[in-house]
Amino acid sequence: MKKIKFEKDIKIILNDKILDELKTCVKNSQPNEACGLIFGDIKEIVRAGEYYYQYIGKKFNCIESDKKSPVSFLIDNIEKLNEVFQDAAQKQNLRLISIFHSHPAGAYPSGVDTRNMKYLDNCGNNAFRNQIWTIMDAHNHELNGFIYFNEEFMQVGLEIVKD
Numbered sequence: 001m002k003k004i005k006f007e008k009d010i011k012i013i014l015n016d017k018i019l020d021e022l023k024t025c026v027k028n029s030q031p032n033e034a035c036g037l038i039f040g041d042i043k044e045i046v047r048a049g050e051y052y053y054q055y056i057g058k059k060f061n062c063i064e065s066d067k068k069s070p071v072s073f074l075i076d077n078i079e080k081l082n083e084v085f086q087d088a089a090q091k092q093n094l095r096l097i098s099i100f101h102s103h104p105a106g107a108y109p110s111g112v113d114t115r116n117m118k119y120l121d122n123c124g125n126n127a128f129r130n131q132i133w134t135i136m137d138a139h140n141h142e143l144n145g146f147i148y149f150n151e152e153f154m155q156v157g158l159e160i161v162k163d
């Protein structure tokens, strides 16, 4: 696989409670891929003329699916998902910050993933623009974040904090 650029100015911050929920979601979905949505806030910080983006996770929804590839299921049901987003936005003032899924081994985007990332960025629904894709290795629970930003794939920073 082509080496992915690391963008340290973009970071996703999750608390240990959400991390546990991601692991449980992965465990319950086996042998299939797990999939879910992380809601929260996106903070833009300007420091010495530089822009930093913090994606702060506050809530995780594990999507129960019997599909082998729930991410494709998600992409095929964008209209339905839009209702979930509206609900989170109106009731809890949270926005979608990350699309989560697992791989049986490895925590890097597949060819299908990068195609989907590009597709969602261009699909015209702003809720899906500049999302961080979080991918977890189902075996060792390694977790990475990726973004498609300015027509480029990048790995982003990840920080786990105490709840």
Ligand SMILES: [Zn+2]
Binding pocket: 071, 101, 102, 103, 109, 110, 113
């Ligand atoms: Zn994948």
